[in-house]
Amino acid sequence: KALAKYREMAAEGEWPKIAKGKPLKAGMDDPRVPTLRIRLLASGDLKSNETPQSTIYDQTLVAAVKAFQRRHGAEDDGVVGPNTLKALNVPLSYRIKQMVINLERRRWMKDDLGKRYIFVNLADQFLKVVDTLATREKTIFTARVVVGKPYYDTPIFDDEMEYLVINPYWNVPSSIANKEYLPKLRRDPGYLKRQNIRIISASGEINPYSVNWNTVSRIPYRLRQDTGKRNALGRIKFMFPNQFNVYIHDTPAKSLFNRDTRYFSHGCVRVQNPVKLAGILLKPQGWTISRIQKQIASGKRRIVSLKKKIPVHVTYLTAWVNKDGQINFRKDIYKRDQKLINALLPGGKT
Structure with a gap:
């Protein structure tokens, strides 16, 4: 019409x-x-x-x-x-x-998105959780999201959320480690330590001052950021393992949600109000917002598996x-x- x-x-x-x-x-x-x-x-x-x-x-x-x-x-x-x-x-x-063309994009999507699902529109930079109540779909949660900048554009795909991680580590992708952190290590070997990022080899943790970073063309170690409020993934990540290594997560950079244009990530989806989102997803398993907040406050990493996987649809609709x-x-x-x-x-x- x-x-x-x-x-x-x-x-x-x-x-x-x-x-x-x-x-x-x-x-x-x-x-x-x-x-x-x-x-x-x-x-x-x-x-x-x-x-x-x-x-x-x-x-x-x-x-x-x-x-x-x-x-x-x-x-x-x-x-x-x-x-x-x-x-x-x-x-x-x-x-x-x-x-x-957006009608065509909609035709490419699954006819049945699921009785309860997460829908991310990259062009709109919004996420919503939709539930089916008495045979009718109803949006029960919406949030602003930060998505991939044009050079790191977030892909379109469908998957299923399997688990959440409260107080996650951040394993720094090799592309970010080499493009962004290696030049900083050459200028200042103590940079990563101040960011609570550890340098880990097969035999254990590496002292950043023990390496001549000017002779390194690619970092041969794993970089892992400790849990905490400064962690790049924030306090919660929502996992739906996929070939793109894209997931939904919290962020310490809350101010970006106030912007109209929110294309700042390396491809993952940063979500506003992650605790509320976690509360909605975990409510059927007896979790309350208070319980989630207590787990966060403990500082301990915890994986919470979803008893029922939730479909996740990452889309790109510029008209609807x-x-x-x-x-x-x-x-x-x-x-x-x-x-x-x-x-x-x-x-x-x-």
Whole structure:
């Protein structure tokens, strides 16, 4: 229905483009405002246009811009700055293609996602837990996530969560050890120790000052960060063993969750409110939030196996429709949309 609606709009012509200029803020007088009204009316964010000629950026229009921003995953501050202007000026013809390819992505997914499952949309940078209650699906938990930066983009796949680790170690991947930590060791052999990262060989722990790191091209040892509040995985990791070595985990870098764009990881998924997530997943096994917090406070590493595995679906959807009919779009941060448009649609380039 949403796609048909957009195609009907396209038959009437393209959305008007809004000229560049200073950021529009509430109460400003700007000649671009009438065009902005027409644009937001066309996409349904503005419900009526009772003052079509007014050049005042009034509160009714501010509310419409906020609605538009929410549908596009942006901060709903009501200011038409560069990013909001760029989203407003995406052609209707491109949005239609975006909807078509995301319908195709949805077809690639399993028909049955499970009675209870975890759904991560990388483009939306959100995670949700969905449960089936009385034959109807209901989202019982949502959280912001930090996902892979474009060079380390998080892959799309399905798996099953098998266990949680409370107070985990972090075994540093060799790629991170060699690309990021080896140069630091050359400058300062004590760097890793201050990060609570141990250097371990087959025969035991290595003193970082006993190695001439300037002669090392690749670290021949295992790097392991101790448990604790500074651990890169935070206090809990959620494991669904897979070929990509990707999992969901806590993080000490909580401030990143406040950002609208959260592509900062090396590929794993960092989740906001991990204790609450763990509480939901472990509740059927008798765990409470209090019990989880006590285990964290003990500082002791503990593996908790799930008696029933939970499906995990890691997806990349840049367009979708909510159950209430709201149409959402997200930035194509991994630059995957155009490739799919070229492959699936005639005259794919826009």
